[in-house]
Amino acid sequence: MNVLVLHGPNLNLLGRREPEIYGSDTLDAINARLAAQAQGLGVVIEFFQSNHEGALIDAVQGAMGCRDGLMINPGGYTHTSVALRDALSGVAIPVVEVHLSNIHKREEFRHYSYIAPIAVGQISGFGADSYRLGLEALVHHLRSKKAS
Amino acid sequence: MNVLVLHGPNLNLLGRREPEIYGSDTLDAINARLAAQAQGLGVVIEFFQSNHEGALIDAVQGAMGCRDGLMINPGGYTHTSVALRDALSGVAIPVVEVHLSNIHKREEFRHYSYIAPIAVGQISGFGADSYRLGLEALVHHLRSKKAS
Amino acid sequence: MNVLVLHGPNLNLLGRREPEIYGSDTLDAINARLAAQAQGLGVVIEFFQSNHEGALIDAVQGAMGCRDGLMINPGGYTHTSVALRDALSGVAIPVVEVHLSNIHKREEFRHYSYIAPIAVGQISGFGADSYRLGLEALVHHLRSKKAS
Amino acid sequence: MNVLVLHGPNLNLLGRREPEIYGSDTLDAINARLAAQAQGLGVVIEFFQSNHEGALIDAVQGAMGCRDGLMINPGGYTHTSVALRDALSGVAIPVVEVHLSNIHKREEFRHYSYIAPIAVGQISGFGADSYRLGLEALVHHLRSKKAS
Amino acid sequence: MNVLVLHGPNLNLLGRREPEIYGSDTLDAINARLAAQAQGLGVVIEFFQSNHEGALIDAVQGAMGCRDGLMINPGGYTHTSVALRDALSGVAIPVVEVHLSNIHKREEFRHYSYIAPIAVGQISGFGADSYRLGLEALVHHLRSKKAS
Amino acid sequence: MNVLVLHGPNLNLLGRREPEIYGSDTLDAINARLAAQAQGLGVVIEFFQSNHEGALIDAVQGAMGCRDGLMINPGGYTHTSVALRDALSGVAIPVVEVHLSNIHKREEFRHYSYIAPIAVGQISGFGADSYRLGLEALVHHLRSKKAS
Amino acid sequence: MNVLVLHGPNLNLLGRREPEIYGSDTLDAINARLAAQAQGLGVVIEFFQSNHEGALIDAVQGAMGCRDGLMINPGGYTHTSVALRDALSGVAIPVVEVHLSNIHKREEFRHYSYIAPIAVGQISGFGADSYRLGLEALVHHLRSKKAS
């Protein structure tokens, strides 16, 4: 089982950017913990971060045929990117959407996600723990599907 | 650590009601798995289901002073109950909101949650696994808070 | 053939409450006429009225497996209850929605019904006669379905 | 007692047009059954179908002074014709609005009816049976009014 | 100077239809007064009424090249007919829009006129006198234009 | 018969301000023509212009008990002044609303008039001629009322 | 004179729930002060609190024929309960609506009250003093009505 984790714009600033909203962990620390968790779950995991919508789309397309699942924190593109949504539904790989902050208690424009309607599910508000939960959710979903 | 799980209206039908949306697990099966999970986590857990908005509010109020955390699947009240929201923010106990189905891909009126803005976070779309993730998330949140 | 008639909030006041809108028949008188009509149609009929959304949901759930059809006047819950709608679509029993007054000529907030999209059909505006028509419609629907 | 039944645009296609939505009865078959029903009720009945908004308005106006009641299925004009509404409220003859399909579960633009707010009531969703119910409702309404 | 007066749907009912809204004059009486007024103003006038949107459009087109001005009471088509608006702007003859009732104090859907933005001006609310004022306005407008 | 004409903000600039929209007549020229017209109609007329919402309200109140009718061009206050509307409906003197330009073809925010729903009627788009028509309409309305 | 005071959901938490919004008085303390005030006014008073919409409706209905006036703080049901509004307008007993907090400065969804349009009036924002003012307002209203 092979999983790609996509981090959207500004997530490379984690730990340095508005810690009262996004927490004090760095992205490297999060990725390291995810790698350990993946190993425990017997899952191959890789990571990609970009501030470029197009680069994220390229990465999603690159997953076609070689990844079993995707976990994405689309950052600001959550609310504005039809193109990213189209890439995700185009490759037809199960995707789990995660957010560090609870987007439903922030500005009005953060309440709508273009990604959620084509994702398996959405996890929002648990800080860095959203990623851990997201990986569990994704692996569980993929194993259930395979089992059925 | 002491946690109450609240199941809103129609969740007692689980396994029998629209399984293509809500899955084939019964509520008892879900509760049994949560109880086992809680034991593993060293957490006391109890369950309450009701179709009555008022009974859910009574239960939330009853948690005041004796529960450390709440997990709720508010069902149809998610989208209509200011009173339930007020109860949850009134008792000031951390609450995690879970949904079996991905509410963001269903009817327009299911996209808004009155509960989400006063919850720690929201988990939506993973079927019965949403509960398992929700309990993990809640316990992790409570332990982090205590630690800090 | 076995039918349950559900009367929502304030319908127990019928005959006493705003007769210029709702007419001067009491609920007992309406139920008595429906019972006679049902007998003529060879249908078993029972009645339930409650002002409690949760009690109505309980009653809908109780119909699962033992009723062939439901007729409901959801009263004020027509416009606000996702939970009642979920119960009705959850039990998957054909339901006919009736209203004494013509909800489409009243306040804006009465124009939308959460129930109508999951009902067989809606009858609105004929006073107590809406119930008689609704029972005919329901029985006709059930018999057509069985025939086909 | 003298009743005119008005069929709006495309109802002449009944039985041939989208039978999964509108059923397989032809308009002639429906009219024949209504005629028999009317005879049983001791009511004179006539029928008019047109695809032309103006022809329907002419027919409504022609009913002034010679019809006691109207039953109309305004078809697509339900949602767009202020002129037809004005004709109906102008002649001041009681009118019952019927729809074969349940307009409340179809496209958003079919939810609003210009006719409903000036009709006695609306019946929607029972296929060809909507007409039978509509005639009963209309005759019952006219007889109650006369009686009072 | 040659003027055509167009009466939209249901105006043939004038004097018989909802006199508390539209007054008790018949359309013939109004036309007769307009004819006299036109004669006094040295203007040729003709009249056309139809309940058919298409017939009104035909009449507007027929005015091309042979009328100097148009006065129209578009009735219910005021609020729904893009096609009539297109005809009026297509023939490029100055048009004055009149209404018997004050459309701005009636139902919300009567507040918007598709015709007004392409008319010289609009006169609304003076009963049959709206027509007299409209003819004065139109003739005055045409004479000013010619003078300039 | 005694009539007050109220000119709202910026109408004192007439002839100098945006003549392509408002025409080249000055307010004095318009008032002079209205005075002559009033004399012809056997009506006493007076004029008041102000850029101050409060002064216009004072003038409306001052008309109570001593004016039979009001004609008002509320200018920019048309679209923003509830207080002016309240004054006009408070004194219960028939009021005719006039506009030089056709407000229905200008910016969206000029389409709604707070005054129209409490006026006898509205005349819009005929340049300075709107005033002449408005005075005719007002006098005709007052004489019809007295006659009835 | 006989008055019933209805406290909606979560008001039993008063003094314990979000005191920065709702104040530090308990409901018992407020009721005690209201009882003393009622005695001073020569009015019989009773109290009822429930978190159940249905129970509040039952209580409103129970007031029919035996109460002269109602004072209600509908809590969260203010913004969501058509059924409670229908009960209040159904029993036709004068009702005064009170709120501890100023609902007009809180979340958007708290700005609309289903109750206000069928109440005598609304008092909002004065903490526990809203109740005292509400009782004065209600008694004054009832005595004025009786006097006239």
Added chain:
Amino acid sequence: MNVLVLHGPNLNLLGRREPEIYGSDTLDAINARLAAQAQGLGVVIEFFQSNHEGALIDAVQGAMGCRDGLMINPGGYTHTSVALRDALSGVAIPVVEVHLSNIHKREEFRHYSYIAPIAVGQISGFGADSYRLGLEALVHHLRSKKAS
């Protein structure tokens, strides 16, 4: 303790303007009763009425440094005046907003108040009694604040 009462536009017409909405008391009568009430409460009171938004703003500013509290019935400016709101929040004197009529049951545009979100509270619908209640509420609020 020193209080200023501000009466907005058209309130000088009280007793003469639409008594079925605003009651038959004159403003002088109301002020006289308020003066007596203030004396009973040991409070200095003054009154100011104007139809001019600017004059009301001047009066609010004049209260800075010499008044302890304000009571205002902003009349039509309630729904349109950002400038009056800014004045009131600028002087930072506690203000109570009162309305004679129940603004929540009148036209849609009267439901929103620019003043309410910066007021202590709002009292609406009790006729002239709204003022008496407002003065009580204001004095009670000021005394509580001083006490704390």
Added chain:
Amino acid sequence: MNVLVLHGPNLNLLGRREPEIYGSDTLDAINARLAAQAQGLGVVIEFFQSNHEGALIDAVQGAMGCRDGLMINPGGYTHTSVALRDALSGVAIPVVEVHLSNIHKREEFRHYSYIAPIAVGQISGFGADSYRLGLEALVHHLRSKKAS
């Protein structure tokens, strides 16, 4: 292969009506070019123009069973006719929608088409060339379908 071309309201004015928007070709010229093009494609073609919504619907219905494809420029009915849409989806013949002008850069109310969602596709903005492209598109679509 047999194709019907439908021209909606005001298209008979082509070449004379607002040439800066609609071009200077007449409808006859366009039809002649389409006939030649059809001959080249080996397709039978006929034309129908009407200003009457009902006549267009009649023509659509008349195509049932004898036409393989439809091309329609619905003119002003594009934005207002549910009945025409219902006719087109009722006959279940593939339809291509064309517009001379680019409706997406004109008034807001021209942006929505009732026809587009039930058409194969839409071509808009190429003047008379839209028809040529539309015929190509339609024939290509029909031949692909047949081939598959």
Added chain:
Amino acid sequence: MNVLVLHGPNLNLLGRREPEIYGSDTLDAINARLAAQAQGLGVVIEFFQSNHEGALIDAVQGAMGCRDGLMINPGGYTHTSVALRDALSGVAIPVVEVHLSNIHKREEFRHYSYIAPIAVGQISGFGADSYRLGLEALVHHLRSKKAS
């Protein structure tokens, strides 16, 4: 070159009113600095402040023919005054709009400016420095225009 600076409602309170939003400079201090700046730029400058919408309009009109440019901080009238906008576009003198606070980060109703669409440009959010920048912008604009 001759410039008039207009200060809208409540700006006379500057330095005393909500300094955390508007800063601690008084209006006199700002005007003094602007006068010095104008002298440096070789520009004649005058100032006018009023809380009265009408007085501001009078001042705008008074500038006609004797001022080359206007700088305005319309305060609360920014969001509500069509009349002030009409005055500014009526006199056709270039106007620069300035705001002390960043109106785009405050309440929703402060985001729309009636003035901006008819101004040269808008400067918002720099405290008292907005005025200095506005004067520079205005003088630069006037000199460029003259140069071209």
Added chain:
Amino acid sequence: MNVLVLHGPNLNLLGRREPEIYGSDTLDAINARLAAQAQGLGVVIEFFQSNHEGALIDAVQGAMGCRDGLMINPGGYTHTSVALRDALSGVAIPVVEVHLSNIHKREEFRHYSYIAPIAVGQISGFGADSYRLGLEALVHHLRSKKAS
């Protein structure tokens, strides 16, 4: 004559991505056919595909001064990219917008195109044939323009 064809995000997946929506042709196949078609038309053609909004903008800018026309399928950027629209209107080269699927029958957010209002026209819904039609339309448009 020299034409650039721009393919937006995810179009490189054509043939592999959701073939039931986008068809089974690959982008290379489409480009090959377009190249042949261009040769037949005597037109030089080049192609560019990118998932990057910025790269598409760069390409549009690169066309300035060296291309006569553009054809673009903006994919997901159709609905979200003001910057791409600005580039297209900035270079002032005629552009034709094409879509494989009929965007007017898909999700609500796909109905609005930022590109359409600045394009010559839009072709939507004909699968790969949309490109062929688009090229014809573009060449025809460029030749007509040159001819005039």
Added chain:
Amino acid sequence: MNVLVLHGPNLNLLGRREPEIYGSDTLDAINARLAAQAQGLGVVIEFFQSNHEGALIDAVQGAMGCRDGLMINPGGYTHTSVALRDALSGVAIPVVEVHLSNIHKREEFRHYSYIAPIAVGQISGFGADSYRLGLEALVHHLRSKKAS
């Protein structure tokens, strides 16, 4: 003091793109003038332009820890980029937003800026002079902050 100037998409076309909207200065000319102005102010300045949203975000992030202030003209991304806004608020460097054209008088979709609510202030409409004013505003802001 060290400042970075960011130019968004299409600003590299300045002088060549729609000069009636954006002026005839090239970006190099503007940058040169800004460099001279910065030198005069004793400020280090650098410039960056990109059509790529991601590249702009990278540049914003690169400013963290080495720039004191940012000036940005976000071009088309003003209205669509949550990611750019997040970058700007993430690095917590004061930012001034400038626009050449007056965005408030252009298309509706240009009225909202995602950047403005997190900027110090916004300057819009002064052509190339907006940049000069923006730099002054930024430096003044930074120096005031340092001083306080």
